[in-house]
Amino acid sequence: MNLNLTGTESIQTNPSRLWESVIDPAVLQRSIPGCVSMDELAPGEYTITLELKVAAVGGNFEGSVKLSEMNPPNSCLINVSGNGTLGVGKGTARVTITANEDDTARITYEADGEVSGLVAGVGQRVLMGVAKHLVRQFFTALKKEFEAN
Amino acid sequence: MVEKKYKFISQPRHPSENRRFVAGRGNFVADxxxxxxxxxxxxxxxxxxxxxxxxxxxxxxxxxxxxxxxxxxxxxxxxxxxxxxxxxxxxxxxxxxxxxxxxxxxxxxxxxxxxxxxxxxxxxxxxxxxxxxPFVLDAEEALLPSSPPVHPEHGSNILLDRKFVWGTVGEDFVNAEHNLSFSVIWGRNSTVPIETxxxxxxxxxxxxxxxxxxxxxxxxxxxxxxxxxxxxxxxxxxxxxxxxxxxxxxxxxxxxxxxxxxxxxxxxxxxxxxEDRLENMRAGDAHGPERKFNVEVAFESDGNVRSMRMRALDNAGAYAGRAPFQLGKPISAIVGPYQINSVSYHAISVTSNKTVQEAVRGFGQAPTNYAIETAMDRVASFLKMDRLALRQRNLIRSDQFPYLIPSGSTYDSGDYHAVIDKVLAAADYKTLLVKRDHLRDEGMMAGIGIAACLEPSGGNSSFEPLLNEANKTSTWMESCQINVDGLGHLTARIHTTSSGQGHETLVSTVLGEVLEIDPSNIRITRPNSLESLPGNSPVGSRMAIMLGGAAARSAEKLKAKLIKIAAHSLGIDAEKLTYAGGNVLAPDGRKHTWQDAVELAHRQFHNLPEGMDPGLAAFDIMQVPTGNALPVDGKVHMYPCYSFEFHLVLLAFDPVIGRPEIHSYTVGHDCGTVINPAIVSGMTYGGIAHGIGAALLEEFAYDPNGQLMTQSFLDYLMPSSHEVPPIQIVKHCTPSPHTVFGQKGSGESGYLGSPAAISSAINDAVSALDIRFEKLPIRMSAISDAIANKSA
Missing domain, CATH: 3.90.1170.50 (Aldehyde oxidase/xanthine dehydrogenase, a/b hammerhead)
Structure with a gap:
């Protein structure tokens, strides 16, 4: 099944600091829900291990994350693919960062994903909600990064 | 024919299996x-x-x-x-x-x-x-040479592609006054048992x-x-x-x-x-037919249907399984209960990247019946004739049996008009029509559905040699073995598992009837395969005919031995003796009892007739009645018996919500002599419920990525007591001339006609809007969307 997510978030920082953090594996590891490990293979290329448990959907996923079309500090393309006991998934997200008038940064994302395997069939009713929930968790964690600083 | 009076057969007796199931003492594999x-x-x-x-x-x-x-x-x-x-x-x-x-x-x-x-x-x-x-999901796409083959070694997705022409199809189409064509799709559903x-x-x-x-x-x-x-x-x-x-x-x-x-x-x-539920639904390889029909019919202005061309394209899934053969059984009743002079049939089975099919109740007959009954409704609509009158005109009449159909099978017996008349009376058809119109006046979409269908029974496997010439199978035997122990008690062995068909009741009832002893005292065992005589298990609606037949024939052999022993003992010719209640009676009033025979057979060899073996045991391995030949020129006689069912349904739904509610359901059922009425009624009730699922709810649906979307009962919807209405069964009995008691099969009853009847009712309900539903299941979303589109 296909998942499409788009959204915009405002973060209390400026675009270049936001850019630095979203390409920082340490920040990402702290912010991505269920991220157990994230290892850099090459600049902008990571392997990632996730342990996700949301409602009826739970399991371990091994995946890779690759950043491309880097246009700092404005935009990039993120390719994600994952493989787990409950299914496989792949997707791309176009991320754009702009400055708000109030000196905060705005991040806009447009993501397209495809999920296969057990999770696609069993999870179809909750999958979209789960995806939105995970994104929300991610941004909540990311915002905390800047609050803490 | 006059119905014979039986002591145990057709009598209202509790199935003997009920006790252990009701008490929770069944012995299932998980035990x-x-x-x-x-x-x-x-x-x-x-x-x-x-x-x-x-x-x-x-x-x-x-x-x-x-x-x-x-x-x-x-x-x-x-x-x-x-x-x-x-x-x-x-x-x-x-x-x-x-x-x-x-x-x-x-x-x-x-x-x-x-x-x-x-x-x-x-x-x-x-x-x-x-x-x-790359993968392929759709059957028409799988047919294309450009489609990715599921088995590259095989070279294409085509498992079976056979064209049959039975009779003067071309001529009949040219000569008939009208013809019309349509296509319908039977969605992928199955029987989904609670026990995986x-x-x-x-x-x-x-x-x-x-x-x-x-x-x-x-x-x-x-x-x-x-x-x-x-x-x-x-x-x-x-x-x-x-x-x-x-x-x-x-x-x-x-x-x-x-x-x-x-x-x-x-x-x-x-x-x-x-299996857990997900394993069962996704990969138990137990999905049922998914079939597209293209049908053309040639007919006259007076309603007589002359000829039919049918193309049936079945989506087998990833491996052959039993799917291709499920296109074969319907050949045995390809004209349904109608006098159609000629038929051409193009059967195609293709592989796709979906779950594998298995045999499902009726073995392809229910989808075919749906296509034939849709043809009848379409012809009536074209001619602006009453759907019922059209069917009555085309039905085979009771004086035409045995009736040879174009594809080579001979229907044994039936009185279709009589069954329909009984149903119309029982359901009060005229009032039903008034009720429908009243519902329509109230703003509901209401429709009456009818379906007249056959259940080929007595399971032979002649479709296998018909579809695969390398296969020379002409027998599909069943057997039964009986033994009277030293204390005089009877034990019978049946050589298969039972999945709720009541075989123990069947065999004890038949043995009790022939031997005139109380079935309750007969022990039935189901030994293992090495201790068994050859058999082919309960498939193709066959056990009443085949296991019942083998049991009756075993009992006749035992009875003959009892009479022989008595004749020797009493010094009287066997022909002069009568058998009654387990005892043998002489004309002079002397009585040689069951226990006398047990004593002689088990202990007094010196008092047995010369050349007779000791003991009181018998067995029978029975060939399928009328099954004796391989196919010739694409024709074969397949099944000995043909049961008939006629469904009459009134349903209605709100045009905005589109959720059909069945207001009245009457079915007429003629499966010849009924062995146990409770079992047969149970089959029919369950079959109709199963058909309601196929017509309205159940489908193994895939997303465009090839993922099964309905793999739990949250998404694969089964009919519950909310969807299954009270059902009135109207019984009729036309005995079969080919079976020991005139019995026919009933294991597929209800399911073979209810999807067609419900589709007919829904299409009647929306006919004024010029909407046609051409795919099962007809989900409530499809109904409400179609109506909304028309209103928009």
Whole structure:
């Protein structure tokens, strides 16, 4: 099944600091829900291990994350693919960062994903909600990064 | 014919199995607990098509409690492929995917562990490296040469492509005043038993024997296991005393049994595998037909239907299974209950990247009946004739039996007009029409549905040689063995598992009837396959005819022996004696009792007639009545008996909500002499419920990525007591001339006609809006969307 997510978030920082953090594996590891490990293979290329448990959907996923079309500090393309006991998934997200008038940064994302395997069939009713929930968790964690600083 | 009066047959007696089931004392496969037993969990493919590059089992193997991990490569090298009844040797099927996966959910490897929980945990540690491949889901696409072949070695997706022409089709189409064409689709549904498939296997290396306990309903199960595992036939012992928790065709589990049998033999420990719901729905390989019909009919202005052309394209799924043959059975009733002079039939079965099909109640007959009945409705609509009158005009009349249809089968008996008249009276058809119009006046969409259908019964397998000329099978026997012990009590052996058909009741009733003794005192056993006579299990609506027949014939043999013993003992010619209530009576008033015969047969050899063997035992191996020839020129006589059913339904729904509610359901049913009325009614009620599911709710639906979207009861909707209305069954009895008591089959009753009747009712309800529903199931969303589109 296909998942499409788009959204915009405002973060209390400026675009270049936001850019630095979203390409920082340490920040990402702290912010991505269920991220157990994230290892850099090459600049902008990571392997990632996730342990996700949301409602009826739970399991371990091994995946890779690759950043491309880097246009700092404005935009990039993120390719994600994952493989787990409950299914496989792949997707791309176009991320754009702009400055708000109030000196905060705005991040806009447009993501397209495809999920296969057990999770696609069993999870179809909750999958979209789960995806939105995970994104929300991610941004909540990311915002905390800047609050803490 | 006058209905004979029976003492036990047709009488309202409780099925003898009820006691243990009601008390919760059935013996199901999950009740089988062998010492030292191991458990299995299979790993499913995420992809609908992929090449398997590597399977890393190392981490799983390190886990405590994990004994082994079996891969497709291992089992593919160790056993023979599962039997494929077609002549398509390159479409090979193994219990686990070998090198390539062909549908999402297909089992790739299997973990064997000390518990099912450990096995499931270990699945998470297995790493599959696979490369996704192009896949095909739609049958018409699969037919195209450009479609990705599910089995590249086979070269195309076509499993079967046969054209039959029976009679003067071309001429009839030219001469008829009108013709019309349409297409309808039967969605992929099945029988979905609450009990999933399960099997326990145990290898005894000292005796060289594999014991199997399984929730199975399948002909030649032990033979197939032995052949796959390269074992002698007498090294596989399938235990038939396992109760099967629902089947109606799908409980074949041959891939499961060969997998578990292989593991049991390899590891030398008992192995249990019981599917969970998701395994069952995705990869139990138990889906039913998914079929597209293109139909053309030629007819006259007076309503007479002359000829029909039918193309049936079936989406078999990833492996052949039984799917292609389910296009074969309907040939035996291809004109339904109607006088149609000629027929052409184009049967096509294609592989796709979907779950494999298994036999489902009616073996393809219910979809075909839906297509034929839709044709009748369309012709009536075209001619602006009453649908009922059109059918009555075309039905075969009772004075035309035996009736030879164009495809070579001869219908045994029937009185279709009489059954319909009874139903119209019982349902009060005129009032039903008024009710429909009243509902319409209230703003509801209301419709009346009718369907007249046949149930070919007495299961022969003549469709196999018809569709595969290499197959020379002309028998599909069944057997029964009876023995009177030294105390005079009768025990009968039946040689198959039972999945709720009441075989014990059937056999004890028949034996009691022939021998004139109380069926309640007859013991029925279901031994194992090695202690059994040949048989073909309860498929094709056959057991009342075949097992009932073999039981009756065994009893006749025993009765003849009792009379012979009495004749010798009394010094009177056997012809002068009469048999009554288990005793033999002489004209002079002397009586040679059952117990006298037991005493002589068991203990006094010196008082038996010369040349007679001791004991009171008999058996019978019965050939299918009327089944005696292989096909000639694409024609064959298939089934001995044809039961008839006529459905009359009133339903209504709110045009905005579109949820059909059945207001009245009456079915007329003629399956000849009924052995046990409760069992037959139960079959019919259940069959109609099953058909309501097929018509309105149940479908194995796939998303465009090849993922099964309906794999639990949350999404695969089953009819419940909310959807199944009270059903009025109207009985009629036209005995069959070919069976011992005139009985016909009833195991598929209800299901064969209710989907057609419900489709007919919904289409009647929306006819004023010029809407036609041409695909089952007709979900409420489809109804409300179609109406909304019309109003917009």
């Amino acid at each position: 089988i607990d062998r010492p030292n037993m191991l458990h299995v969990a299979p790993l499913s493919s995420h992809y609908p098509a992929a090449i398997i590059n590597n399977i890393d089992i190392s981490e799983a193997m390190m886990m405590d409690g994990v004994i082994d991990v079996i891969t497709g490569a291992e089992i593919g090298a160790a056993i023979q492929p599962l039997m494929n009844g077609l002549d398509t040797p390159k479409v090979q099927r193994f219990p686990l995917a070998v090198n390539r996966v062909r549908y999402a959910g297909e089992w790739v490897c299997a973990v064997v562990a000390e518990s099912r929980a450990i096995a499931e945990d270990a699945l998470e540690k297995i790493i599959i490296d696979a490369t996704p491949q 498939f399960g099997v326990v296997a145990e290898w005894n290396g000292w005796d060289n024997i594999l014991d199997v306990w399984a929730s199975v309903q399948m002909p030649k199960y032990s033979d197939q296991i032995a052949r796959c595992l390269n074992l002698p036939g007498n090294a596989v012992r399938v235990h038939y005393d396992v109760d099967v928790g629902g089947s109606y065709g799908v409980k074949r589990g041959i891939k499961h049994a060969t997998l578990i049998g292989y593991i049991a033999r390899k590891l030398g420990r008992p192995i249990r595998f019981i």
